[in-house]
Amino acid sequence: MPREAEGAAHAVEGLPLNPSRVWARYWIESAFPLEEAAASLAGEQSSGTFVQVPGETAALKQRYGARVEALREVETVDAPSLPGAALPKGIPQPRWRRAILDVSWPLDNMGPSLPNLLATVAGNLFELRQFSGLRLLDLGLPAAFAEANPGPAFGVAGTRRLAGVMEGALIGTIIKPSVGLTPEETAALALTLAKAGIHFLKDDELQADGPHCPFRQRVDAVMGALRAHADATGRLPMYAFNLTGEVDQMRRCHDHVLAAGGSCVMVSLHSVGLTGLLALRRHAQLPIHAHRNGWGLFSRSPHIGLSYLAWQKLWRVAGADHMHVNGLQNKFCEADESVIASARGCLRPLFAPPLPACTVMPVFSSGQTVRQAHPTYAALGSTDLIFAAGGGLVGHPAGAGAGVRAMQAAWDAAIAGIPLEVQAERVPELQQALAEFAA
């Protein structure tokens, strides 16, 4: 199965970090001889096309052609997984073979440019007629990418410093309802959550700069409330304001957050693209909270798309500081082991010293309640994470403030090795949360 193949790719500890070549690993399915299918992909994505052209000399191919580095058949199936693929001629009863394919390209083909890397490793190959299934599983990037691209400016340590949370998970929430609150209503809710000790708040990805809650007014109202709270208590929670939009607009919004004393901005990655994120990152003086909405399109089919392991590397090199990884027992379709593999990926260095590791804070989100603290900590073995519960915190029967206290108590218990039910006997808000959010 492709998902297992993904796990297998993961297990071999990533691809070689060759100084002069980009590596990519794919899961493929084809009715053609595998070597032939692999060669067609390598050709199409480098010097070749569907016919031989005069300029494609042996010397040129040798220097600029992509190379099939490894090809390992994993299984055979009786029917193609996706429609549209061609059949090899002269084979009356075709079988579809699945394989793990490693391909490498000379760095010179695209240079250390992330947008052009994407066109090479995830461009016109998903449609090739030789394949009835194709997924990009992993990437190995030369050091030049770390040198030419900004990477995360804050990552785990910078986020902890700005949020004032030096240990433990960052307990976070999403302002809910997703849309519809005025700037003043948003600020009032943020203040309630701040008073209850929340570490991190964020806009929903559906909330950006609509006329009912304009970005600037929201920032002014929220930061007014949070700064007053910080003046009184010394604690300023981090609020990720969603500034997804056009480049100049994002830069202006960022500057407004900075001037208002804010400490984080949020952006929807698929909405702005790699070029949009790079433009924001090169301007930004605040951590960038990267939202992955739309990710299901890339991952939902086992037979086409990208693995999170490959995908998150692109955004980390570009400069995201926090990356969404879904959550355990989430409201979406993803299995728990996949969520944890994604979070581990975010915390694993991309480059070796003295190059930056580009590690980022994984963000657990989607249907999260007090019930997921223990399994999340047990599975990840780290508290370097943002645990963002929206409805599961704001929807606490005794109010959002009680929601924060319940969540903090759950995480305290998880870290201390105290069972959730034992902790609930001591903390009434946790007891109420357990009753409200059934297993």
Next chain:
Amino acid sequence: MPREAEGAAHAVEGLPLNPSRVWARYWIESAFPLEEAAASLAGEQSSGTFVQVPGETAALKQRYGARVEALREVETVDAPSLPGAALPKGIPQPRWRRAILDVSWPLDNMGPSLPNLLATVAGNLFELRQFSGLRLLDLGLPAAFAEANPGPAFGVAGTRRLAGVMEGALIGTIIKPSVGLTPEETAALALTLAKAGIHFLKDDELQADGPHCPFRQRVDAVMGALRAHADATGRLPMYAFNLTGEVDQMRRCHDHVLAAGGSCVMVSLHSVGLTGLLALRRHAQLPIHAHRNGWGLFSRSPHIGLSYLAWQKLWRVAGADHMHVNGLQNKFCEADESVIASARGCLRPLFAPPLPACTVMPVFSSGQTVRQAHPTYAALGSTDLIFAAGGGLVGHPAGAGAGVRAMQAAWDAAIAGIPLEVQAERVPELQQALAEFAA
């Protein structure tokens, strides 16, 4: 079947253009009661979340909630198309029902912002557990999007004017080999093609600004050759230079092309994102040739993704002038009727006068040879298109120049209603091309 559903959605002539609401049409598959599944999508993508929260009042829902506008069951299947979906409780033998779902949102939720529109209509919904299949089929955008976004500056008429081709298809080619030629070799090939009468040339999407063929040197060499040709003949073919990259880099590259007398720039849409394209468009004084590499990831599975009909609207409103639509009998997996539906979509107005129609030039490409001129013209019923053959033209046995003459002869015949074989008797280069590129 989903593909048929897509055709059906198309047949009803698009969604209403409501002045204050965004409409989206989906193909869905769910084991849940369809009304329940539809309501969960509408809720998640507007004011709601997985639990009721205190702030989501009836008044707020009424004003900001997404609305299920229509829901029409089309068929039932025995097994889920995609893994991971939940099953409704208490149903021992579930069935999966497929339906066409129309949802609308108040424009105020996201404003006329394309990046935020994407997060709303194609964000966190592909992963919802209620669905074992989900595709975005079409979009209906309020006039505010035409007013707030630049749209194509050149489109069909502006491209014809700059290319100096007032009638007939624009015969185009892609510089091949895709990567590996030096700037001087690229310029020499471009000149050969110009001398043979080519209308349009483009870089391959794998060729951007690598060290072996840097962007500026390529522009200087190519435009030097093409300008000298234009001085002698009065004919300057349009060359789309691939400037895919970061925002400031793209702006500088654009200015370099403009200063060198070039008339087109090219960009890989998925590499730069909507935000990247908007930044380029707001700066550009040249037509933008939009490459869709990576599109297979969005379209290859019948059960997840986007239809081209919905997808191309986003990029047209953002400002693309030429949009790739694949080609008939292509080297990829797409069926001919899908290719033609895409091309027709590009030529159909997005908004009614006095708003701009945002029509764009469809680009036929991928494994194209002289054999596709007749069926393309017959199916589209228009010559408002760029017909870009790479290997099928550059790979002509008598050289690229002969390739251009053969292709022009094929198109002349198609428009004049002369059978290809009859034309081949008069034009030896066409005869050779037919022998080389077998049916």
